[in-house]
Amino acid sequence: DAGITQSPRHKVTETGTPVTLRCHQTENHRYMYWYRQDPGHGLRLIHYSYGVKDTDKGEVSDGYSVSRSKTEDFLLTLESATSSQTSVYFCAIRGTSEGETQYFGPGTRLLVL
Amino acid sequence: SQQGEEDPQALSIQEGENATMNCSYKTSINNLQWYRQNSGRGLVHLILIRSNEREKHSGRLRVTLDTSKKSSSLLITASRAADTASYFCATVDNYGQNFVFGPGTRLSVLP
Numbered sequence: 036d037a038g039i040t041q042s043p044r045h046k047v048t049e050t051g052t053p054v055t056l057r058c059h060q061t062e063n064h065r066y067m068y069w070y071r072q073d074p075g076h077g078l079r080l081i082h083y084s085y086g087v088k089d090t091d092k093g094e095v096s097d098g099y100s101v102s103r104s105k106t107e108d109f110l111l112t113l114e115s116a117t118s119s120q121t122s123v124y125f126c127a128i129r130g131t132s133e134g135e136t137q138y139f140g141p142g143t144r145l146l147v148l
Numbered sequence: 149s150q151q152g153e154e155d156p157q158a159l160s161i162q163e164g165e166n167a168t169m170n171c172s173y174k175t176s177i178n179n180l181q182w183y184r185q186n187s188g189r190g191l192v193h194l195i196l197i198r199s200n201e202r203e204k205h206s207g208r209l210r211v212t213l214d215t216s217k218k219s220s221s222l223l224i225t226a227s228r229a230a231d232t233a234s235y236f237c238a239t240v241d242n243y244g245q246n247f248v249f250g251p252g253t254r255l256s257v258l259p
Binding site for chain 2: 068070075076077078079080085125127135136137138139140141142
């Protein structure tokens, strides 16, 4: 699947605990994205990165932070998880050529109790 | 605010029939892409159509784009049970940076 993996694939946590999701790519692509997918909303962009240490907010960034210290890794952190952050989280990567498409990871299913 | 909006939300057809899904958007775009998602999996890119193109084909897929109406359609011909999935359109802005996905159309192809 385009050399992109996510870990963990499933996680159950409690409200108020910190959670970190990892996205790893082997494609050396510049752009990496974090989305959440909820019924009726499609995919909504949380944060994205356009290079090492270069990140920007998306549509639903409140309550989330990201870091990218290496090209291949993009971390998404929920500082203090809330039940509204129960969702399926997808990472995607993209090259820099015009008309590039996104390649998605398999997703992480997160349940916040 | 969402850029792409698919229509219908759900579609159920018999194997062999054609399936048509529509996508409307609000602002100018560089290109529009269609993706497919099987249950429990990530999205997979199907086809891309640029803003200066009106129609594109790929196998059993046909995509049209009408920039004056800000709409696109995805046609799957001779559908198969294996086409059962959710289909999403994504618009890409003129900088080629910002992808915005619609809520998707859930297609069920009955054998």
